[in-house]
Amino acid sequence: MKQLIVSVLVAVCCVVVFSSEGYALSLNYYGIEDTINEDLTVTNQITLKFGSPINHLNYNLGFKVYDLEYEADFEFVDCKVTDRDGKSEISCDFIGMTEEKNTLILKFKAKNLIKRVGDNYRFTVNYGISLPIKRVFVLIRLPKNGILAGNVANESYFPSTGNTLTDGKHIMVYWEEEELASGDSLQFSVLYSIPIIAGPLYNLFIAALTFIVVIVMIAIAVYIKGGAPEGKKDIVKKAVTSVLNNDEKTIINILNRHDGKANQKHLVRESDFSKAKVSRIVKNLKERGIVDIEPISGRENRIILKIDKLERTEFEEEKDDISTSDANST
Numbered sequence: 589m590k591q592l593i594v595s596v597l598v599a600v601c602c603v604v605v606f607s608s609e610g611y612a613l614s615l616n617y618y619g620i621e622d623t624i625n626e627d628l629t630v631t632n633q634i635t636l637k638f639g640s641p642i643n644h645l646n647y648n649l650g651f652k653v654y655d656l657e658y659e660a661d662f663e664f665v666d667c668k669v670t671d672r673d674g675k676s677e678i679s680c681d682f683i684g685m686t687e688e689k690n691t692l693i694l695k696f697k698a699k700n701l702i703k704r705v706g707d708n709y710r711f712t713v714n715y716g717i718s719l720p721i722k723r724v725f726v727l728i729r730l731p732k733n734g735i736l737a738g739n740v741a742n743e744s745y746f747p748s749t750g751n752t753l754t755d756g757k758h759i760m761v762y763w764e765e766e767e768l769a770s771g772d773s774l775q776f777s778v779l780y781s782i783p784i785i786a787g788p789l790y791n792l793f794i795a796a797l798t799f800i801v802v803i804v805m806i807a808i809a810v811y812i813k814g815g816a817p818e819g820k821k822d823i824v825k826k827a828v829t830s831v832l833n834n835d836e837k838t839i840i841n842i843l844n845r846h847d848g849k850a851n852q853k854h855l856v857r858e859s860d861f862s863k864a865k866v867s868r869i870v871k872n873l874k875e876r877g878i879v880d881i882e883p884i885s886g887r888e889n890r891i892i893l894k895i896d897k898l899e900r901t902e903f904e905e906e907k908d909d910i911s912t913s914d915a916n917s918t
Contacts, residue, residue, distance in 0.1 A: 614639035615721045616690070623729040623758075624711055624780075628702045634694040639722075641685040645692075647678040650714070653696040662689040669696075708737040708781045715774040722868070727762040728778050734759060737779045746777040754797045764833060767865075835861070839869050840893065843879070848893040851884070855891060 619635035632653075653676040658667045663684025670677045678694060702711045711728065728745075730736075736752070736759065738744035750761045761778055768774070832840065842858050843850055856866045870891055873879040882890040 613642060613645075614719055616723070618715075618717075618721050618724045620715055620724075620726045621729070622711070622713065622727070624702065624731050624734065624778075626731045626782075628699075628709070630698045630701050630711070632694075632696050632698060636692045636694075638685065638690045638692075639720075641682075641687065641690065643682050643685070645678075645680045645682070647680070647694070649676050649678070649698075651698050651701060652676050653678070653698050655695075655697045657695040659693050660685075660689075661691045662686065665692060667694070705779065708779055710777060710779045712777040713775070715776070716771070717774070718770050720770050721768040721772075722766065724765040724768060724774065725762065726764075726774070726776055727760055728776065730759045730761075730778070730780050731782065732757055734780045734782055736761075737781045744779045746775070750776075752797070753801050756798045759797070766833070766835065835859075835865070835869055836873060839866070839873070839891075840878075843891060843893040850891055852889045852891055 615636060616639050617635065617637035619633075621633040621635075623631040625631060652671055652674055653669060656667065656669050656678065658665060658680070660682070662682065665680055665682055667678055667680040670679065678696075680692065682692075701713065702709050715726065736744035742748040742750065745761045747763065750763045753760050753762070759780075763776065765772075765774075838859050838861075839855055842855055846854070852866060852870065855861075855870070856863050859866060861869070870879060870881060870889075874881055878894055880892040880894055882892055884890050
């Protein structure tokens with residue numbers, strides 16, 4: 589583990605720098621999806637949601653890119669790649685970006701980002717930027733048949749706060765961060781290997797990981813749609829809780845203390861979060877079907893926890909037992 593951390597801190601394969609001539613630049617969302625191919629090239633997809641409209645962007649990378657594609661949800665975008673000293677700069681001009689339509693997606697490929705380490709391979713990338721960012725999501729997808737090389741999963745990736753999942757063909761490691769200040773570290777590394785023959789043990793691992801992911805997804809979907817069978821609600825609640833970050837859990841706990849509903853201003857006061865942060869968390873929870881937002885005046889909303897609501901309607905006979913259980917777990 590120490591060797592991995594030291595090598596990550598020393599070897600920086602990619603440094604990203606943004607510049608926007610004459611504009612204060614920030615990002616509401618910075619999404620990064622890297623797919624490692626079997627030929628050791630990397631396919632990148634970068635999603636940028638800007639904090640305010642701009643008309644020009646310079647995106648400097650610490651490596652050379654090729655096969656650039658791009659798209660946006662606003663009127664016009666034109667991007668070009670300039671190579672210099674083995675590195676690339678992507679320059680984009682925009683027309684028609686607004687506060688609502690502010691998303692740019694860049695897709696490209698890169699070489700020479702993966703190093704051989706004995707019988708293993710290490711992919712290291714630094715997406716650190718001198719910008720404030722509200723939310724970051726980074727996903728690294730291993731090549732088909734690739735497996736994490738460490739004896740313990742989180743010894744195979746850095747930072748160790750990442751999570752793993754699989755689609756049945758690829759193992760993926762992902763990280764989520766919120767409210768990053770300008771210059772905060774966004775360095776990631778994955779150490780993996782490719783079995784010469786994908787034997788029964790490898791196939792069993794992939795099958796087990798796939799099964800777990802499918803069960804969790806089904807449990808969440810069934811619960812949110814109101815079809816959680818009696819006797820399994822505790823398992824479903826744990827599945828829902830497992831996909832919440834710490835800030836979201838704080839809001840959920842406050843709602844639990846208020847019998848599943850509270851005014852949004854109470855959430856701000858009891859969480860000690862800003863109004864904007866609470867609004868963003870509540871919006872994310874609503875989009876995932878975990879809470880409802882009920883307007884009660886022109887400037888105030890009541891937030892209702894759908895999990896508790898489902899329990900009260902579908903498990904009415906066990907209401908007292910459920911309330912006692914929730915209070916003890918809280």
